[in-house]
Amino acid sequence: MLALQKYALGAGNVRVADVDRPKPEPDGVLIRVKACGICGTDIHIYRDDTFPFQPPVILGHEVAGVIEELGERVSGWSVGDAVISETYYYTCGECIYCKTGRANLCEARYSIGSGTNGAMAEYVKVPAKNLHPIPQGISFVEAALTEPLTCCVHGVFEKADLKPGDAVLLSGPGAIGLLCLQVVKLFDCRVVVTGTRKDGDRLALARELGADLTLYAEDADTPQRVKAFYGGPTTAFECSGAVPATEFCLRALPKGGRYVQIGLPATPTPIELNLVALKELVITGAFATKPVWWLKTVDLMGAGKINLKKLITDTYKLSDWEKGFQDHISGAGIKHVFDLDPVL
Ligand SMILES: [Zn+2]
Numbered sequence: 001m002l003a004l005q006k007y008a009l010g011a012g013n014v015r016v017a018d019v020d021r022p023k024p025e026p027d028g029v030l031i032r033v034k035a036c037g038i039c040g041t042d043i044h045i046y047r048d049d050t051f052p053f054q055p056p057v058i059l060g061h062e063v064a065g066v067i068e069e070l071g072e073r074v075s076g077w078s079v080g081d082a083v084i085s086e087t088y089y090y091t092c093g094e095c096i097y098c099k100t101g102r103a104n105l106c107e108a109r110y111s112i113g114s115g116t117n118g119a120m121a122e123y124v125k126v127p128a129k130n131l132h133p134i135p136q137g138i139s140f141v142e143a144a145l146t147e148p149l150t151c152c153v154h155g156v157f158e159k160a161d162l163k164p165g166d167a168v169l170l171s172g173p174g175a176i177g178l179l180c181l182q183v184v185k186l187f188d189c190r191v192v193v194t195g196t197r198k199d200g201d202r203l204a205l206a207r208e209l210g211a212d213l214t215l216y217a218e219d220a221d222t223p224q225r226v227k228a229f230y231g232g233p234t235t236a237f238e239c240s241g242a243v244p245a246t247e248f249c250l251r252a253l254p255k256g257g258r259y260v261q262i263g264l265p266a267t268p269t270p271i272e273l274n275l276v277a278l279k280e281l282v283i284t285g286a287f288a289t290k291p292v293w294w295l296k297t298v299d300l301m302g303a304g305k306i307n308l309k310k311l312i313t314d315t316y317k318l319s320d321w322e323k324g325f326q327d328h329i330s331g332a333g334i335k336h337v338f339d340l341d342p343v344l
Pocket residue numbers: 039040041061062147148
């Protein structure tokens with residue numbers, strides 16, 4: 001089968017390779033991949049900058065497809081079922097994190113697309129316990145956004161304490177920011193979204209998706225306008241990973257405010273801890289997601305609460321992978337997805 005493979009350590013070293021089609025494990029299934037999102041993780045592995053992986057490995061973890069083959073011990077699923085898959089291929093089940101439902105923090109965890117073969121391929125094998133049905137009315141390409149959405153659901157539902165009418169600051173209107181925005185709006189909060197001058201189209205989409213106000217971070221009056229927004233935001237979600245955005249959010253928050261880091265900064269971020277002490281800010285972060293949030297996410301998608309379609313600006317075949325990766329890196333468009341039906 002054809003697959004996008006990171007074949008060695010170091011920057012680059014990615015190619016479309018013809019590899020053996022996998023066999024499902026006894027407790028697993030083989031998925032014929034229909035769509036797979038391009039994520040920051042794939043780019044980190046492509047560049048070999050921060051994210052750990054085991055080459056040779058097939059990239060991609062944001063998978064939607066249909067079951068092609070069942071392992072001998074699998075029940076409750078049928079060949080042809082349209083599915084999405086959670087991404088953790090292995091968690092130990094024994095550590096304190098696994099035992100308390102925080103498998104995202106398991107030290108032994110590894111996932112498809114980094115620790116084992118992923119879904120930028122014709123087929124991927126996954127444990128059957130990872131499967132969820134694709135809700136009615138959701139296309140495969142849209143369903144490929146389930147994993148990033150569930151990361152946002154984890155961050156917003158669990159790491160903040162939002163009440164109706166709260167003012168919220170959301171920094172960074174990329175795919176993750178625009179998904180977080182929609183999750184925050186479920187709480188009937190008022191949201192101001194900030195971006196840079198190159199985010200004009202993304203900020204327009206943010207307004208369409210429910211942002212009450214959008215501002216350019218570079219404008220001189222933006223800090224004042226954020227502070228004045230419905231009495232000041234009680235919570236800031238930093239979704240860009242951009243270093244200056246952190247300080248901006250910490251300064252914008254009033255006393256007692258809460259800062260949630262969602263974006264992954266590529267470089268160390270200096271923090272003025274003075275602000276944290278003087279204002280008694282709470283700083284926290286959200287990494288990946290927990291199994292429990294997948295159910296919530298699939299429910300929200302099925303209930304039509306999240307607009308995924310608007311975020312998908314570009315689709316690619318496997319042979320166009322370099323363009324897809326470059327578009328992601330340059331920030332052209334919003335969400336980039338491999339439409340692998342057919343692969344080429
Ligand atoms: Zn992802």
